[in-house]
Amino acid sequence: MKRICISVGVLLSLWRAGYGQTTTEPAYEKRKLKVEEINLVSSYYQQDGNNSAVTGGIGTEHLTDFAQSLDLVLKTTDRRNRRHTITFDFNIDHYTSASSDQIDPLTVSSASRSDTHIYPSIAWNVHNDATRTTRGIALSYSTEYDYKSYGINVNFAKASADNNREVSLKAGAFFDTWKAILPPELRPEGYGSGAHGDTDPVDYKPRNSYNVSLSLSQVINKRLQVLLTVEPAYQQGLLSTPFHRIYFQDGAETVEKLPGSRMKLPIGLRLHYFMGDRVVIRTFYRYYLDDWGMQAHTVNLETPIKLTSFVSVSPFYRFSHQTAVRYFAPYSQHKTTEKYYTSDYDISGFTSQFIGTGIRMAPPGGLFGIGHWQSVELRYGHYIRSTGMVANSVTLLAKLK
Amino acid sequence: MNLTLSIPKTTLLAGLVLLSLAGCTTVKEYQKSRINDAEMELSARKSEKFEQNFYLYREGAAGANGGKSGGGCGCN
Numbered sequence: 307m308k309r310i311c312i313s314v315g316v317l318l319s320l321w322r323a324g325y326g327q328t329t330t331e332p333a334y335e336k337r338k339l340k341v342e343e344i345n346l347v348s349s350y351y352q353q354d355g356n357n358s359a360v361t362g363g364i365g366t367e368h369l370t371d372f373a374q375s376l377d378l379v380l381k382t383t384d385r386r387n388r389r390h391t392i393t394f395d396f397n398i399d400h401y402t403s404a405s406s407d408q409i410d411p412l413t414v415s416s417a418s419r420s421d422t423h424i425y426p427s428i429a430w431n432v433h434n435d436a437t438r439t440t441r442g443i444a445l446s447y448s449t450e451y452d453y454k455s456y457g458i459n460v461n462f463a464k465a466s467a468d469n470n471r472e473v474s475l476k477a478g479a480f481f482d483t484w485k486a487i488l489p490p491e492l493r494p495e496g497y498g499s500g501a502h503g504d505t506d507p508v509d510y511k512p513r514n515s516y517n518v519s520l521s522l523s524q525v526i527n528k529r530l531q532v533l534l535t536v537e538p539a540y541q542q543g544l545l546s547t548p549f550h551r552i553y554f555q556d557g558a559e560t561v562e563k564l565p566g567s568r569m570k571l572p573i574g575l576r577l578h579y580f581m582g583d584r585v586v587i588r589t590f591y592r593y594y595l596d597d598w599g600m601q602a603h604t605v606n607l608e609t610p611i612k613l614t615s616f617v618s619v620s621p622f623y624r625f626s627h628q629t630a631v632r633y634f635a636p637y638s639q640h641k642t643t644e645k646y647y648t649s650d651y652d653i654s655g656f657t658s659q660f661i662g663t664g665i666r667m668a669p670p671g672g673l674f675g676i677g678h679w680q681s682v683e684l685r686y687g688h689y690i691r692s693t694g695m696v697a698n699s700v701t702l703l704a705k706l707k
Numbered sequence: 708m709n710l711t712l713s714i715p716k717t718t719l720l721a722g723l724v725l726l727s728l729a730g731c732t733t734v735k736e737y738q739k740s741r742i743n744d745a746e747m748e749l750s751a752r753k754s755e756k757f758e759q760n761f762y763l764y765r766e767g768a769a770g771a772n773g774g775k776s777g778g779g780c781g782c783n
Contacts, residue, residue: 574771602768
């Protein structure tokens with residue numbers, strides 16, 4: 307928590323200094339790209355459990371993750387009166403994972419005892435009031451010790467004449483490369499460990515993801531609006547994790563093996579209702595199925611309550627239930643005759659609950675005398691899974707305008 | 708993919724949405740003070756960003772919630 311506060315404080319100081327310079331700009335430059343909004347998000351997450359996939363479905367799942375995000379939104383209007391929005395999003399998280407330390411405890415603890423994950427993205431959107439359309443493109447990159455990902459997304463949206471309805475279409479692709487690090491006892495002769503300084507070769511495997519999202523939003527009346535989203539996705543390549551161990555009934559050991567493709571179909575419905583003058587009811591439901599045999603239902607309810615004109619609290623509750631993929635079995639339960647096998651409890655059958663609350667402050671004159679610091683939000687949640695895993699998450703968001 | 712089981716649920720969802728649309732009234736811009744409230748935005752909150760990431764890693768189901776649906780490992 308202390309680290310979160312310090313990092314947000316440093317970023318705020320930088321922002322304040324930067325803003326001081328922009329106030330001297332002459333009025334005729336109003337078509338220049340201007341900073342519209344900055345969001346700083348810091349988060350700390352920790353989990354614990356006893357079903358690590360690295361050790362075949364048993365062993366510690368202890369993990370901590372400290373994440374930071376900075377998104378910068380720039381806006382301008384061109385000569386044809388179209389609004390351009392450019393969003394830079396920079397994310398970095400540092401995690402420590404006790405189970406990953408078991409990949410190769412003797413030589414390659416660097417293979418992921420702790421790691422830093424960096425994932426920036428840039429998005430450009432153009433909105434045309436005359437045609438009520440928005441077009442955009444986004445590029446993303448992600449890197450960690452054994453994984454790299456390049457992504458591209460395009461989007462198009464058109465609103466109705468009364469702006470009460472909007473249809474949007476998004477399409478995206480991610481092209482990933484995975485350095486296949488194997489547990490030491492399962493490496494073929496001459497196969498490298500993947501550690502820095504090890505000159506023996508390791509395999510690099512692709513994993514590509516494609517998705518299309520079709521959404522329809524509708525204002526129902528002065529207090530109610532809904533959003534329906536259908537987002538089919540297809541993945542191909544190495545979808546198993548090469549350092550997840552499998553132990554068979556006869557005691558033999560190998561690594562996780564899953565099909566080379568996966569088709570997913572999630573359908574989401576969001577419904578937001580403004581009740582009275584102070585309470586907003588935000589609901590979300592998702593139905594999910596895929597061709598690995600998993601079905602899932604997820605329900606989320608959040609009720610922001612405006613205590614005063616600038617303070618609100620937002621208690622929330624999320625419930626999710628999923629069935630196991632057909633290739634899952636616990637430790638030492640797989641048979642050697644099976645074609646595919648996993649003991650990863652993340653794709654087993656379970657129910658999960660996430661409960662917590664957020665508090666948001668947005669005083670009219672800005673926070674702590676800083677006029678541009680529009681709001682701050684602190685959010686805490688406790689996650690429990692029927693497999694025995696528990697997690698806690700705390701997030702601090704600062705918004706500057 | 709076996710879509711047989713999903714058809715009743717998909718139909719139910721589509722039916723609910725159609726019923727909602729049938730009950731729509733035209734809302735003028737000046738009547739949208741509540742609809743335009745920041746808390747009414749039809750997307751996940753910014754402060755949910757990292758929560759959506761851990762759902763993606765710790766659960767098998769993903770997508771249709773405005774969060775990430777691909778790219779990156781999530782294998783730790």
